[in-house]
Amino acid sequence: AQTVTQSQPEMSVQEAETVTLSCTYDTSESDYYLFWYKQPPSRQMILVIRQEAYKQQNATENRFSVNFQKAAKSFSLKISDSQLGDAAMYFCAYRSEYGAGSYQLTFGKGTKLSVIP
Amino acid sequence: SQTIHQWPATLVQPVGSPLSLECTVEGTSNPNLYWYRQAAGRGLQLLFYSVGIGQISSEVPQNLSASRPQDRQFILSSKKLLLSDSGFYLCAWSRRTGGYTFGSGTRLTVV
Numbered sequence: 262a263q264t265v266t267q268s269q270p271e272m273s274v275q276e277a278e279t280v281t282l283s284c285t286y287d288t289s290e291s292d293y294y295l296f297w298y299k300q301p302p303s304r305q306m307i308l309v310i311r312q313e314a315y316k317q318q319n320a321t322e323n324r325f326s327v328n329f330q331k332a333a334k335s336f337s338l339k340i341s342d343s344q345l346g347d348a349a350m351y352f353c354a355y356r357s358e359y360g361a362g363s364y365q366l367t368f369g370k371g372t373k374l375s376v377i378p
Numbered sequence: 379s380q381t382i383h384q385w386p387a388t389l390v391q392p393v394g395s396p397l398s399l400e401c402t403v404e405g406t407s408n409p410n411l412y413w414y415r416q417a418a419g420r421g422l423q424l425l426f427y428s429v430g431i432g433q434i435s436s437e438v439p440q441n442l443s444a445s446r447p448q449d450r451q452f453i454l455s456s457k458k459l460l461l462s463d464s465g466f467y468l469c470a471w472s473r474r475t476g477g478y479t480f481g482s483g484t485r486l487t488v489v
Binding site: 294296303304305306307308311352356358364365366368369370371 | 410412416420421422424427429435437466468470475476477478479480482483485
């Protein structure tokens with residue numbers, strides 16, 4: 262079974278600075294998806310960014326970018342120019358491309374990000 | 379565009395009472411549908427998923443059940459709630475591959 266590990270339960274960043282959240286995963290598959298979700302105090306889960314494993318280019322979405330290292334099974338999220346609205350729980354998630362695992366998102370335990378004004 | 383609706387937003391129920399949470403999706407057909415639970419301060423746990431009408435797969439044995447009476451409707455139920463059923467319940471949909479889109483969630487407190 263796949264596992265997702267977020268080793269930083271909490272992190273903080275100064276407003277306008279850059280922060281990187283870590284995520285590692287364990288899988289024997291070659292085709293899969295990786296995601297970062299944001300959960301603000303409202304608790305709605307919001308997709309931040311996605312990465313297909315077959316793509317070598319790292320995904321970017323405005324101030325959010327990832328560093329995808331397939332061989333190392335690492336998928337970190339970088340937030341540039343941090344804003345107060347970025348304060349939230351961030352979850353890393355894995356989804357298989359094929360098979361029974363493709364029906365399930367496997368989540369890490371989350372990293373709570375605080376933004377200091 | 380696709381939207382997902384989940385209700386109610388908040389629910390307080392006594393132990394032993396029944397439960398029914400509803401989720402509907404608009405703007406797509408034959409979605410995969412999911413129910414997740416998030417206990418306080420913890421990650422998300424998949425409870426049920428469905429790939430079609432009447433097709434339900436359970437990931438965790440418990441006193442909850444799910445049903446999919448229509449293509450874009452997913453219902454989470456219980457005949458008798460336990461204190462341990464308290465938590466935040468999230469419905470989600472997806473296509474066969476790719477990411478999930480989540481509903482706004484239901485905060486359930488069993489007293």
